[in-house]
Amino acid sequence: MTRVLVVYGSRHGGTKGIAERIGTVLRDTGLDAVVASAEVTEDRDVHAANAFVVGSGVYMGSWLKEPLEFLADYQETLAVHPLWLFSSGPLPGSSKDKQPDDPVENALGPAQGPGSGGRRKVEELISITRPRDHRVFLGAFDRHDPPKAFAERVVRMMPGSGNILPEGDFREWDDIEAWARQIAAELAPVAVG
């Protein structure tokens, strides 16, 4: 049976929820899907898998360290297996949601120039691992959930942070589930005759 390893990096649980939903949809289609945090993924999880989905919450235009390290550490394996990436993600109306035709720019910023460092790191790993797709899904933000990193604390304290960080759960469950079904369809064995 095809085993899909769904690996995520998540600070506040939004991306974890997306990864878990993808895993549920994949299992519902009859695939063997394992969902794991990039922090705890081990060699044996990777070697047991035939396909991979890797996602990260985006902070200040960058993927979190652990999923980036996962892509870097296992780049040779990922490059020769089916791989899908997702970023989560812009909050509607935030300063990161201004390019309706360019979701990657909304999440990770410009491809070049100032503010492009986080995106270039992801794109360098994309050029090595060659995922079949990189999707951007809207995220979630709950300001009652305490900040988990210094930079996050600083952004939240900035005047006008309510406009930069609109509060709410904007995760696009229908799109997420449809994307997972598309992944399952690509992994399904081709029917013969």
Ligand SMILES: Cc1cc2nc3c(=O)[nH]c(=O)nc-3n(C[C@H](O)[C@H](O)[C@H](O)COP(=O)(O)O)c2cc1C
């Ligand atoms: C301090 C801060 C900075 C953020 N920066 C970005 C960003 O640069 N691009 C983006 O698309 N989303 C950004 N977001 C939105 C998060 O990606 C979104 O809340 C996501 O759902 C977080 O995922 P997690 O709950 O798995 O950590 C930011 C959120 C916070 C709190």
